[in-house]
Amino acid sequence: MYSLKLSNIGKYYSAALLFRDISFELRSGEALAIAGWNGSGKSTLLRIIAGLVRPSTGQVDMFSENEPIPKESRRRFLGMVAPAMALYEELTALENMEFFCKVRGLVHHRRTCLDMMDRVGLSEHSDKICRNYSSGMKQRLKLVQALLHTPPLLLLDEPGCNLDSKGIKIVEDITRQQRQTGMTIIASNEKREVDYADRVINLSERSHGNLAP
Amino acid sequence: MFALTTLVAVSFSIGSFRIGEAEKPFLYAVLLWIILVFSALSGLSRSFVKEEEAGTMDVLRLSARPQAVFLGKLFFNLTLLGALEVIIVPSFILLMEYNIAFPGFFVAMVITAGLGLGAGTTIVAAMIAQASVRGALFSALSFPLLLPLMITAIKGCERAAVGFDTAGWPEVRIALAYVVIMIIMSLFLFPLIWEE
Numbered sequence: 001m002y003s004l005k006l007s008n009i010g011k012y013y014s015a016a017l018l019f020r021d022i023s024f025e026l027r028s029g030e031a032l033a034i035a036g037w038n039g040s041g042k043s044t045l046l047r048i049i050a051g052l053v054r055p056s057t058g059q060v061d062m063f064s065e066n067e068p069i070p071k072e073s074r075r076r077f078l079g080m081v082a083p084a085m086a087l088y089e090e091l092t093a094l095e096n097m098e099f100f101c102k103v104r105g106l107v108h109h110r111r112t113c114l115d116m117m118d119r120v121g122l123s124e125h126s127d128k129i130c131r132n133y134s135s136g137m138k139q140r141l142k143l144v145q146a147l148l149h150t151p152p153l154l155l156l157d158e159p160g161c162n163l164d165s166k167g168i169k170i171v172e173d174i175t176r177q178q179r180q181t182g183m184t185i186i187a188s189n190e191k192r193e194v195d196y197a198d199r200v201i202n203l204s205e206r207s208h209g210n211l212a213p
Numbered sequence: 214m215f216a217l218t219t220l221v222a223v224s225f226s227i228g229s230f231r232i233g234e235a236e237k238p239f240l241y242a243v244l245l246w247i248i249l250v251f252s253a254l255s256g257l258s259r260s261f262v263k264e265e266e267a268g269t270m271d272v273l274r275l276s277a278r279p280q281a282v283f284l285g286k287l288f289f290n291l292t293l294l295g296a297l298e299v300i301i302v303p304s305f306i307l308l309m310e311y312n313i314a315f316p317g318f319f320v321a322m323v324i325t326a327g328l329g330l331g332a333g334t335t336i337v338a339a340m341i342a343q344a345s346v347r348g349a350l351f352s353a354l355s356f357p358l359l360l361p362l363m364i365t366a367i368k369g370c371e372r373a374a375v376g377f378d379t380a381g382w383p384e385v386r387i388a389l390a391y392v393v394i395m396i397i398m399s400l401f402l403f404p405l406i407w408e409e
Contacts, residue, residue, distance in 0.1 A: 085269075
């Protein structure tokens with residue numbers, strides 16, 4: 001059983017406040033959506049949870065069986081997909097997955113990687129250089145990369161971006177399966193994606209300087 | 214390419230004839246390390262900048278231990294620098310007719326100072342990867358960090374060429390100490406740099 005706790009998270013850039021007082025708890029089996037106008041800080045909040053950005057105030061804690069997980073080990077317990085994240089374009093899809101298995105210290109099985117790629121409809125393209133992938137195929141491959149180590153916490157930033165209807169169905173299946181055992185946080189303004197979650201935090205109500213009309 | 218161009222330019226413009234025999238050991242050591250350091254500065258900053266530009270920095274941050282990333286980049290830079298030294302140093306010796314009295318000491322000096330150069334530039338490359346004016350910052354930050362090593366390397370190569378009092382290989386030991394200190398410090402500092 002895993003849980004995530006955010007306490008009074010706030011983010012300032014210089015003197016400008018992006019958002020403040022974000023607090024919530026999430027447990028295995030739950031899904032949370034983060035919605036908000038462009039510039040309200042959805043991606044930044046996900047990056048704070050992932051440990052990629054330091055919050056200006058507050059703290060993020062993750063627990064395994066009520067035991068706190070040290071910040072430096074947190075990356076082992078989460079997978080993330082975001083538009084700004086890229087994979088190695090000069091490698092094939094399979095080489096990318098093999099590389100990430102190795103750096104994560106996973107026992108690498110080519111068959112497992114291929115099975116996961118099959119799950120997102122990429123097994124036939126596994127030997128293609130990623131540079132030649134379409135943006136939708138890259139998005140699917142990012143999903144595989146995030147799921148390689150079966151993380152208890154899955155962070156999805158605009159997961160449906162660049163995906164066709166089949167791809168969107170894959171995201172739906174992944175979030176449904178993740179909810180059986182782990183936690184999911186989705187940052188999106190797409191109603192369909194927000195509906196995957198059982199709770200919604202709207203950053204537009206807590207942020208400043210965003211592009212709200 | 215930069216290293217080869219500089220080497221050819223130096224050998225043609227200065228050659229071995231325009232410098233007096235007494236000055237050769239010192240001036241050749243200076244010229245050799247100018248070529249090596251500037252070649253390193255022009256190329257080694259790319260190791261982390263490339264990740265930042267390609268957008269792979271975040272996925273690497275989420276996947277790998279910071280120390281593993283640092284050691285990987287260090288190994289890459291050292292390989293690159295090693296290849297550069299293998300091409301440049303023998304070419305320099307041949308083109309400039311560089312006489313070295315103690316080749317063993319000279320080779321050890323080039324290797325240890327090369328390791329130091331690689332270690333120093335790798336940690337600076339990590340620091341500047343997210344900055345907007347990377348090129349200027351890389352040179353500005355590298356200069357004070359590499360200066361002691363360069364002075365030691367020049368002195369060591371001069372001593373190897375002249376052949377006086379190489380007992381104890383003092384410059385090699387200083388450069389080796391620099392390498393050890395730089396790598397240990399970097400392994401502690403890098404996780405802090407690696408986070409935003």
